[in-house]
Every structure is written in C-alpha cells, then in structure tokens.
Amino acid sequence: MDFSESDKDLWKAIYNTKDLLHCFNCSTCLSGCPASHGNPPLLVRNLARMVVYGLEDDLLDDDTAWACVSCSRCEEMCPMDVKPFEMILSIRKWQSANDETRVPPSIVEIYKRGYTQSVGTNTELRESLGLPELQTITKMPEMLKLYQEMLMKTPVVSENDYMFSEE
Amino acid sequence: MAEKKPTGTILVAGAGVSGIKAAIELAEIGYKVLLTDASPQIGGILAKLDNQFPSDHCGMCRMLPMVGREYASQYCMRKGLYHENIEILPFTQVKSVEGDAGNFTIELLQKARYIDTDRCNGLGECISVCPVEVADEFNHGLTQRKAVYKPVPHSTPQMLLVDMDACTRCGECVKVCPTNVINLDAQDETSNRQVHAVILASGVKLYNLREFEDAKSWAVSPDVVSSLAFERIISGTGTFDGKIKRPSDGKIAKRLAWIQCMGSRNRRQNRDYCSSICCMFALKEAVLAKEKGGDDVETTIFYMDMRTFGKDFYRYYERAVDIGVKFVRCRVQAVMLNPDTSLSMRHYDSQDEEFIVADYDMVVLATGQIPYETHKDLADLLHIKVNAQGLLPTETYDKVKLTKPGVFVCGSLMGLTDLSEAMSSGIAAAGQASRLLAGLDVTIIEEEAVPEPRAKDREDPLVSVVLCKCSDKVEKSSVDFGALEKGLKKLMAVGEVNIIDMVCSDEGKETVLDLLKKSKCNRLVIGACHPFIYRNALKNLAKKAGFAASLFEIIDLSSIVHKGFFEPNRSESGAKDQTREAYNELFAIIENLKLKPALHVETLPINQTALVVGGGIAGMHASFSLAQRGVQVHLVERSDKLGGYASTHVNHTIDGLEPVSMAKDLAIKILEHKNITLHKNCEVAATQGSLGAFETKIKDNENQENIYLQHGAAIIATGGVEGKTAEYEYGNSDLILTQAQLKTGLDTGEIDVSEAETIVMIQCVGSREKQENVKQDGQKQGREYCSRICCVGAIANAMTIRQKNPEARIFILYRDMMTYGFAEQYYTQAREEGIIFVSYTLDTKPRVALVDGKPVMTFLEPVLNSEIEIPADFLILSTGVDAETSNRDIGKAFNLPVNQDGFFVEADSKWRPVEFMKVGLYVAGTAHSPMTLKDAILQAEAAAQKTYAYLSGRKIHTAHAISRVHDAICVRCQRCVDICPYGARSYDEVLDRIIVDGATCQACGMCGVACQNNAAEIMGFSDKQIMAVIDAKMSKNTIGLAAQ
Incomplete structure (x- = not known):
C-alpha cells in the first residue's frame, strides 16, 4: 500500500465528524451486512479504515459504497456510534463531487435487474420456513421495461445511455 | 464511674x-x-x-x-x-x-421475608405444597422455583422467603409449616x-441480554445464554448436573461460541468502559467446557481484544490456546437461528479475505458488569x-x-x-x-x-451428653428420646444425659450452664441444630462451665429429629431406625472424645512493630498507614532516597495526578513521623522467626554494618524496573526510545516532537510471548505476561505529543489494547484525537530498518490486509515492567516464593492477593506484579490493614488442632518442611529438631502424609481416634438400644 500519497485529513473532506475516528475495527458493521454478500463485497469497516488513512486514490476507485442497500443494520449495531451508513452516503457524495462523469456501476445493475444485489437467493431457507417464492421485478419483464423507461428519464442514465444499452 | x-x-x-x-x-x-x-x-x-x-x-x-x-x-x-x-x-x-x-x-x-428465618428449620415443607411456579433467578430462568423459595439453594441455614409478587396467598404453606413461622401479613x-x-x-449486576433492545439481535433462542447462566449450566450443582446441555431441548452441546463485550465497550449505550472481567470469565468457561465436556467439544471465542492483563492471566490464555480454544477477532453482528434449531454466526476473516459462516449448538454472551x-x-x-x-x-x-x-x-x-x-x-x-x-x-x-477449664489428662474420660428437644417437635418426631437416654447411659464413658428444651434460647442456655457447673464430667457432647451458628455460643457456655474447648463437641441432631418428623412412613421399625441413627451419631462422637487428649491453646506475644521492605510509593504508603494507627514501623530502602520509580519518572498521569510531587510530600511525612524509623542504603540479608516474633538482619551499605530488627510482621514492597530490550534496533538510533525515555524527554523538553511527521509506537515489546522467543543482550529472556501499564502509558504519551504537534501522524502498533475498566475512555479519546491504532500478532510483528539513521517501519495493516511502509521520525517502544532483581534474594531471606518472572507469589491469586502463605508476611505493589500507581496504593493499604489486624491484637492464639513432631522417631529428612504449604515447619539447626509454628499451622495434615515415619501428628486426630469413630459408625451392635 502506498502510504506516501495518502492524505491524513481526507476524513475531513469526506465525513467531517469525529464519529468516524471512534471506529476500533470491531467488524460489527460488516459481519451482518447484506451487501457484503455481493461480489465484490461491501466491507464497511474497510472503507472506514481507508477514509481514516486518507487513501484517496483507492477510495475513488472503489465502487462498493454504491452496493449499500440502506438497511441501516450497521448504524443500529455499531458499538462506537460511528454511523457507518452516514459514512457510506458521504463517500458516495464525495466520489460524485470529485468525478462528475462518474456512473456508479450499481446503477447499471439496477437498470438491468431492478436491484443492486441478487435477492433471489435463499430459496431453500424460504421454503423451509413455509414462505412463498419471492416475486422480484426480474420475473416480471413488462414491469422491468416500465422501470427502465422511468430510469432513462434521470439525467445520470440518459446522459450516459451508452452504458445502459441492451446487449 | x-x-x-x-x-x-x-x-x-x-x-x-x-x-x-x-x-x-x-x-x-x-x-x-x-x-x-x-x-x-x-x-x-x-x-x-x-x-x-x-x-x-x-x-x-x-x-x-x-x-x-x-x-x-x-x-x-x-x-x-x-x-x-x-x-x-x-x-x-x-x-x-x-x-x-x-x-x-x-x-x-x-x-419482609414473611418467614421468621431464626425459627425456620429450612426443610422446605412449604416449598413442596406451594402451587405457584416462576422462573428461578438463581439459575437464570433455566429452572423453576416456587413462590416460597430458597434464593441460594445451597445456603445454610436455608434462608427461605416468600416472593409476594408471585404469591397467591392460598395459605397452604402456613398450614403445613411445622414450626409455625410463616406470616403472610408481615410488614x-x-x-x-x-x-x-x-x-x-x-x-454491579451483569448486563441482561433480554433486558436491552439491541441484545435481541443475539438472543434469538434459549440456547443463547449469558456467561453467568452458562456458569449455572456447567455447575455440578446447577441445572444439568454439570453436563453441557442446550436449554431448549436438553441435548448435549458440542459446538460452543462466546461473544465478548456484551453490554460494554459501547459508546452508543453510554457504556464506554471495559467490564474488565469478561475475557478471563470466557476463557475459563471455554477451558472448563473442554475439560468437562470432552475433547470433542469445540470452543470459539469472538473477541476484539483479549484483555489478559492480570498476573498469570496471559499464561492461562496460552493454556487455553494449547488445549484448542479457538480465537476469532471479530464482533459478530447477530446470531442466526437455523431451521434445525442450531445457531449460526458469520464473520469476516481479514487475512483470507473471506466470510465464514459456522454453526454452533450454543452461544454464550460474555455479559459485562453494569451498575x-x-x-x-x-x-x-x-x-x-x-x-x-x-x-x-x-x-x-x-x-x-x-x-x-x-x-x-x-x-x-x-x-x-x-x-x-x-x-x-x-x-x-x-x-x-x-x-x-x-x-x-x-x-x-x-x-x-x-476461667481456666478443667482439663485433666490423667482423669478417666467421663462424658456429659446434652440433647436439645427443639421445642415441641420431639414429641411428634419418631426419635425416641427416652430410649436414647437409656441407651446412652449404659455406655461406660457417659456420666450423665440431660434433655433440655431449646438450647438456643437464653433460658435453655441458663439451664445448660447450671447443669454443667454441677457436673463431674470432663468431656461434653451437645446434640442440637445448626451447629455452625451456635457453635461459638455453646463453646463459650462449655468454657464457662469449666469444660476444655478441645473436649467439647456439638453435633447436628436436628436433621435426624426432623427427618423422623416428616417421614411419611412412621412405622414402629422406621422409628427405631431413626433412634438408632441418632444413637450411632452420638456413640461415634463419644468414642472419639474418650480418646481425645486435652489440647491447649498457646498464647504468643506479638511484637507490635512492622517491617516494610522498599521505600517506593507502595512501601511509603503502607508505612504511613500503619504509623498513623500507632504501629512502630521500620522502613528499609536500598537506595539513598525515598520514592521509587514513580517519584522520578512519572510527573503526571493521564488521569491528572502528579506522582512526583505526591511522593515528595509523602516522603516528608514519613521522615517527620515519630513512629517510622527509616533505614536508607540498607538491604535485607536474612530473617528468622514467625508471626509476632521475627528478627531480620539488614545490611547498611553506607556504614558497612549489620542492624538487627525485631518485628511482628513484614510487608514486601520492592517494586519493579522498566523492562530492557534489544529488539527493533533499540540502541542503534537516537530516534528509537522507550516510553519512559520519551516521557522524561517530553517533560524536560529534551525531545522535540513539534517538527515530527510520523511517530510510531510498538506495544508489548518483549512481553506476552514465550521467553525463548525473545533475545536480550544475547540472553534469552522476556516477559511472558502483560505489564498492565504500557497501553495507557503509550496513550498518555501520544496525547502529549498530539498537544505539542496536532499535525503529526501517530501510530500505535498493539496486540491487544489493555485499556480495561474506565481506561477504555482514554483509548476512545486517543482515537478521537486521530491517533491510529494498528493491531499486530506474534506472526506479523512490525519490522524496522535504519535508513540514514532514521527508522523505516514496515507493518501489516490487518483491516486492509496490506503492508504499509513508512519512515518514522521517532520509534517508541513499550518495553514493559520487569521484576526487581533483588526479589529472589529477599525471597530467600524470608523463605517466600518468587515466580518464574521474578515476582512474589501471594497465598492465593484471587482470594488472598496481599498475603503470603506464611502468616505475618504481606506483599504490596509491583513486587506482586506490574500494576498502576492507584492499584499499588490500594494494595499497600490492604497489606497495612492485614498487618494492623494482627499487631493490634497484642497477642495471638494458636489453634487447638495443630501438628506436632514425635521427636524420637523423626529422622530430620525435612520432607514435611518442604511440603508444608503454609511454611509452618522449619528445621532448627541449633536444636537439631523440626519446629512447628503453632500460629501458622492450619492442621491441613500434609506433613502427616509426607512423613514416612509417622512422626508428624495432628493433635486431636490420632489414628486411634479415627479408627474408634469408624468402628462406632460401622457397628451394628448398638449396645444400649439392643438391651431395651
């Protein structure tokens, strides 16, 4: 890891609250995070560490913050009151502010299948608990089409429509 | 008047x-x-x-x-x-x-307890008829109890009470109570x-996981239990007879996990402190689970920092590792309940960069102390x-x-x-x-x-028997007191049998005293209830009547009498059996008393002077505390000034104290106090004697003379020294310093940190690792323990640097942050100040290279799993605390044990932390183990109190039962001296004899076991007596009763 380029005050630019500095890397945030099942996984603790170290370039290249599904579990369970969810949002804002052409890959995911994360898993567990099959938007092609048309009206999608074209 | x-x-x-x-x-x-x-x-x-x-x-x-x-x-x-x-x-x-x-x-x-516990016989008839069932707090709800219950099932006497919140006032208990002690209207x-x-x-209480909202994330099943509930599960007297079973279905649990820091180290819940006890608590439970549950029990501890900071804690941790307890550094967010009712937890392995999901049969939450x-x-x-x-x-x-x-x-x-x-x-x-x-x-x-009791060894034994009728219960009981009296009277050794009502009452005592004063007997047996409560009162009674204390016995007759009362089958033969049982108990005691010699208590005078070895903070504090209460103190200090380590090195502590000035003030008080004699430049050379009468030779190094001091007790407060190291290029650069050097340098201004960009501190240098791994000055040595003060010390120095230089990057490379108790707040504050803490393990120790005389650090960043290389302006090493090297010599002089690390070994690490096995000798401060200033003062006060308690008594009594030596058959092999755990035996070279110190001997009997010649005997426990008791108990021929 190249440390000489790091900016020790980066946390002030991203998430200017001492809440973040309280983090003691206990891993509560990531051990139950739904987005940590993704590929690559969202590792909230690691993002916090990168902010604290001021690893600007690495953070700009990292798209995992966009995988957060806003469930707020990390926020509820963090023993140090770091407010990790707030930090995730701040990272997103900072990334966008530092790169106007940035198109988060998760938008492409959302456009393609309606979700950032795969939600169709755990079918066996659902079945064992007697729950019905999950109705996801991917199983309803017409709804998905309407949804994509709606997304196309947002600037971030329409201005970068080449990224969203049908294969 | x-x-x-x-x-x-x-x-x-x-x-x-x-x-x-x-x-x-x-x-x-x-x-x-x-x-x-x-x-x-x-x-x-x-x-x-x-x-x-x-x-x-x-x-x-x-x-x-x-x-x-x-x-x-x-x-x-x-x-x-x-x-x-x-x-x-x-x-x-x-x-x-x-x-x-x-x-x-x-x-x-x-x-109101609603039960008069003084008169309650504790047999619990009321419990058996009570129709109400509620969860039992004692077993953490794992079992049920009645509305009338025993809060601690094993307490004696059994302190029953009625839980009025649960009681339906049905009155069944009142009806059935044989002693009529339940009053449901009590106020x-x-x-x-x-x-x-x-x-x-x-x-404090322990965090109750079902009481707090956030705990719902973990407490998803009855098989998630608190550490104290687990203690009840694993207890031999607990819920499952010591078997590790799941509360939900009673199945044997083989896969166990502990989650640490439940309810503590939690800023969000306003508990930004470490509970201090849970790491060792969990370690012990994991070790016990393996020992009790078998080799196939898997135990995993999920932790943030293993806080094994106390004396020998780290070695216990190493033992846990050796027997296969697994450690995972991760605080899991939730316990999940699997469809098959097993539990699962998911954690992230930073090294392999993958998530791991594992199943468990039971999860124990290490619940912290909360007020x-x-x-x-x-x-x-x-x-x-x-x-x-x-x-x-x-x-x-x-x-x-x-x-x-x-x-x-x-x-x-x-x-x-x-x-x-x-x-x-x-x-x-x-x-x-x-x-x-x-x-x-x-x-x-x-x-x-x-008065001096009439104990005449030469008289034929004649026993007086007093039996308590215990109010009206005897009439209802199956024990036939008439037959018992008749039977006992037929025994040759029995002089008289008296049956008294309520010996425990004042009237009863008067009657007994009158009877006994007239008695011609020389031995006494009292059959009554609760022998443990009434023992002393009855013993005094016996003494007043002129019976030697050693020739007096009290036995629990009530359990037999009451058994007779409650026995549903009160047939004639059953009644006879109970009478026979009571008779046999009394017969055995009488047989024992017959052969028992009168034992005399020796009263030894006490020299009311204390010796304190070491003039550091602990030694000074102990001396002053004793002197204030009128005790004469000899304070021996090796150097030429008082104060020790803290008074020269620690100007101020993180909690705002100023030890240097405190030590100066205390030293003045010591010098001025009329009760304290200071011996500067002196060392302890040798000591002899025992509690109350020690004589110690000290060597005055300045005047080259020996001084002999008489004292009744002594406190060892020799202190410690900063650890040495040769690791991390120490000694090869001016920029590599110890924490103490940094502290002094910062105080004096000799070290200027204002221009520094990066400062790196390394914790646990040479500490908490196997000694053979650490080389110092070419010699293999180190500290296989936590020095306890370095983590907070490093934080204090880092904060000082931060004040002087807000822009510097400060890294503290640690293994486990030992900021236990409220010190956790300093750890939090330090992070808030931007100090970066990076953990390392023994496998990933940081590395140092000197480039142009400047240390360049390479260390693994464990969260991001990548190496960081950074030049440092200063490298600061926390080298821990070493034992004072003179401890071994002082240990030899006082015949006190010193452990492998060079610290003194106290009598019991938990229950008797400031005492030695050898009575009259105490330990305080870093002589015991590394500790903070406040803890050293605490121990000094405790050691002074122990000393004062003896010295204020002016005299001490030996016990009746002590061991002695049959000199004629003793071969002086000294096995008994070596084995005595209390140091009560010694070999006197002048007399050529083994000497037993009566005040120190606890009559444990170890010498009797070790002696090959039967020359060591415990008085009052002769072979003859023991065999007579066994014979009596085994005997079917109940002479007296058979004749009726």
Missing part, C-alpha cells in the same frame, strides 16, 4: 465478596459490623460461581482468617458467613444517612442505627456523585476513599474490579475505616474472659 464508650461500628452496604471481605477484616479487629444487602441473600455474583480461574475451583473459604481460626466460625463460604461481630442483614436497604464521619445515623429498611421494618463509618460495596440504578440514590443520600456511568470511582490516589469523610467504597462499585481487586479493595476499605476509628473514642469487642 466513667461513661461506657461505644463499640466501634461500621456499616458495610452490600454483601458481595468485597463487602464480606471488608466486614470480616473489621470484625477480626473487634469492631461491630452491620452487613446489609438489598437482595435476600449474601454472596453477590460469586454465589453462583462454582469455579474461579486459575485453579478452576472454588476458593471462597480462603477469604476467612488464618490465625485464631477457632475464634471465627469457619465454614464453607458458599453456604454462609458467621461471625459474632458481624450482624448480617439481608433484604435490607439503606434509606437515609445523617451525620458525619465518626457519627452517622442510618435508617435501614428491612423488607417491612425500619430501624435506626448508629455507626462510625460507612463502606459502600453494592457492586445498579440504585447507586445514584445511595450516592444522593451521601451527597456524593456517581460518574457518567453510574459508579463511584475516585479521582484521587486512593481508590477506596470517597469525597465524603467517613465513607469508603470497595469492589466493583469503585470501578469494575476482578476478584483479586475486589479482595484488595475490601481489605483497603476496612483499613481506611479502621484508620478513622483508631482516632475516635470507641472500643472494640473484647474476647470474653473465661
């Missing part, structure tokens, strides 16, 4: 172990103690704990006094506490406190008492303030002395203690109270003067 002075009286509020310890200490001096507890029982959290590490056994009885043990009712502490000077008031709250130090009026509210009672001092010991809400009310009564977390830590050097004069604190109420500190603080609080009372016009309870 002068007005009678009041007896010195102290209120101890809270009867957990620290409160009990404080109470015993004060009662031993002769003060009267009121020991209250808000709960219906005594013993606190420890009542539920069967096993304490490192021995993994119970050792609670080790709290009891070692000398004059026959004057206290010695008994299993888990069952109860009895001391004539302690009035135990369970279920009692302090409602108000008026007045000042030396003159408090307290109002006590005793809640709470208030009383006013006068006391001279108050000790607060109301302790009772009532502490605030108690503090309000006393006009003192609890801290932000609701506890009462002091802000001064003295951990037990509160801002309100005359009020002291001990145990976890003063700040989340472990067992050993609970003990030290209990003793220290007692010490502070006794210092206060020593200056007041109060008396102590003197032993009752009794």
